[in-house]
Amino acid sequence: MTPAARLAAVAELIQAIEETPRRPADATANDFFRARRFIGGGDRRVVADTLWAIIRQRIRLDWHLRHAGAAPSARLLLAAHLALAEGRTLPAIEEVFAGGRFALEPLDAKERRTVAALTGKPLRDPAMPEDVALNIPGWALPLFRERFGAALEREAAAMERAAPxxxxxxxxxxxxxxxxxxxxxxxxxxxxxxxxxxxxxxxxxxxxxxxxxxxxxxxxxQDEGSQLIALLTDAQPGMRVADYCAGAAGKTLAIAAVMQNKGRITACDTSATRLEGAVKRLRRAGVDNAERHLLAPGDKWTKRRAGSFDRVLVDAPCTGSGTWRRNPDARLRTQASDLAELTQLQSEILGRAAELVRPGGRLVYATCSLFSAENEGQMDRFLERHPDFEPLPLATLWPALRPGAEAPGEGPWLATSPARHGTDGFFAAVLVRRPA
Structure with missing residues (x-):
């Protein structure tokens, strides 16, 4: 592919993502490339890298376009990226929009005026409000400030970088x-x-x-933060373990490994597709002590197995705000209303999963969120409603799990962040059910 053809593919892919704004961008991108197998590996990497660079800076690009009097479009987002992030001149950008079979159609007069207004400007403009300057949605800025305080700018910068x-x-x-x-x-x-x-x-x-x-x-x-969630379950060979929100079973795989394939681990989820997708991974990893269970409406499985598990992991559905460096489009898709709905759902899931824990057993609650409402706040509310559970502080648990290693969290809970720990932002709380 020529350079112009690669950028034409980027614009086409941006348009496809714009048409399905609630769908994860990586799913749309996967479909896009699957339908265009003629795009070679090198070209695919250039297209993908440019796409994700635009998505990572979308909040700032939108601000610049609005101030230039233009609405964001796939073509203008690409042109704005070339001008602001790559520092290309107007003539160089017009070469990309040269027309012809494999290039984008030429800029019209209005587009050209917009691009001309952007060339030579810094991507992070001093006139930007704080949320745009930090590349954080306005509704989420107070939540990030609550979490990070004086370290907010450092953490925001870390969330802009691609995850390792x-x-x-x-x-x-x-x-x-x-x-x-x-x-x-x-x-x-x-x-x-x-x-x-x-x-x-x-x-x-x-x-x-x-x-x-x-x-x-x-x-x-598997991100290191995600690995630490599995580590915190402290599952031992011979135990009965439930991974209550297993998804595609990433943590199930890690837990089964430390159990040495002894005992039993049940991967539960509400999605049959996700559980079915776990089969190949379990087989490749050599896991043979795992079973799957589909959680369906009216299902009596939880009630029948109440009090029978040594460990129950609830990797709860959440805003995913801790993974924005890995899933940059999520910062655009997630809204304040999602947070309110998710905290209610998390509370309901926790209540059901807690029934599975035997007296003396442990409940591990985890999210990939940086928002206290989904984390510490959720624990406060759960412990108030469930006096038969008590916290097992990280400082007590960690030395046995990782002798001599610094604990990733200062309080009673595990709490990781991109800048401080080099991981995605994860939270985990370990609770013990008091003996009857």
Whole structure:
């Protein structure tokens, strides 16, 4: 593909994403590339990198376009990115919009005036209000300030950067050191993670799913923060464990590995599609102590198994605000109304999942959110309603899990963030059910 053709593909992809604003952008992008298999790997990377760069800066690009008197469109978002982020001149941008078979149609007079007004300006303009300058939706700014205080700007900057490629060594098939050696043999350099005992951070953005190490089940792609949630369950061989919001079973895989395939882990979810997608991953990882259960309306499964699990993990549906560096379009899709709906849903899920925990067993509540309403606030409300549960502070639990390692959180709960810990923003609370 020519450079102009690549950028034409970017504009086409932006338009497709704009037409389905509530759908995750990566799903739309996957469909786009699947339908255009003629786009080679190198061209695909350029198109994808440009797309995500635009999405990451969308709040600022929209501000610039509004101040230039224009409404955002796929063409203008691309042109604004070229002018503001890449520093291209108007003539250079017009070369992209040259017309012809594989290039975008020429800028019309209004588009040209808009682009001319943007050239030479900084992407982060001093005139921007604080939320735009920090690249945070206005409704969410007070919530981030509540979470980070004086560290807000540093954390906001970290959330703009692309997330690293984090891997988890599958202890059922290998060790972390052996997995690193296997990856190095395929040209993928890694380094051990600071917090997760199973984690490896890859250098660069190699497509590791094509490596023999991945195909053989030696590794899984999983953010370090997510790995720590599995670690905090402290599941032991022989236990009964429920992963109550399992999704595609990423944490189920990690927990099964530390259980050494002994005992039983049940992956539960309300989506049959997600649970079905977990089958291939479980098989590749060599997990044979896991079963799946679809949580359906009117289902009696939770009531029949009340008080029978040693560990219950609730990785609750949430705003995902801690993953915005990994899913930058989520900061555009998520609204204040979503937060209100999700906190109610989280409360309901917690109440049902708590019934599964045996006396003396543990309930682990986790989100990939940075908002206190979904985290500390949720714990305060749950403990008020459930006096039979009490917190197991991180400071008490962590030394046995990671001797000599710094705990990722200062209070009673685990709380990670992109700037401070280099992970996605995760929260986790461990609660113990008092013996009857």
């Amino acid at each position: 490629l984090d891997l988890r060594a599958n202890l059922l098939r290998t060790t972390r050191d052996a997995a690193a050696i296997a990856l190095a043999g395929e040209g993928v350099a890694t380094a051990p993670m600071p917090f997760s005992p199973w984690g490896l951070r890859a250098e660069g953005r190699r497509p590791v799913t094509g490596t023999e190490a991945f195909k053989a089940g030696l590794i899984e792609v």
